[in-house]
Amino acid sequence: MIIEEMLKNVETKTGIDYLEHREELKSIAKRIVYTGMIDEYFEYKLGELEWRSLKFEDVILENVDNFQGNAIVNYTSKEEKYTRIIEHKHFEFNKCTGTVITKEYPIKWKRGIEAYYPINDNKNNLLLSRYKELAQKEKNVIFGGRLGEYSYYDMDKVIEKALECVENEI
Secondary structure: OHHHHHOOOOOOOOOOOHHHHHHHHHHHOOOEEEOOOHHHHOOOOOOOOOEEEEEEEEEEEOOOOOOOOOOEEEOOOOOOOOOEEEEOHHHHOOOOOOEEEEEEEEEEOOOOOOOOEEOOOHHHHHHHHHHHHHHHOOOOEEEOHHHHHOOOOOHHHHHHHHHHHHHHHO
């Protein structure tokens, strides 16, 4: 409901690779909300921003009703190779026997796999500032989301940013 209300008078197109149809979409749109990777938008001409990615391993535990007592437990020690375990039944309060867990492992990002977390060091922050300068010259494009802004967002901040964007830009 909230999304429909935010976009009440806005024509939207989803499920389209913007970069493959850039010229066509630019010619018909007054404003574009681009949520892909900001460096990819500019064809990496200043360099590639670095990301951390993730690998997921699902494990079915048929004889365990409650593996960890919580939906998500983060593991921050060096000794563990995974960074978190998700036990799905706690999201739905499922009463079935057994459980399914997903272990989340950090991996190095490369093109072609999902980018999850930006690497906010001096090198990447400087490169991002240069891409933001280019982005400001794109008058009808709004760069948004974690990929477009090279930022990690918790869900509350995603919603807040989307509402601000609609209020200020659209």
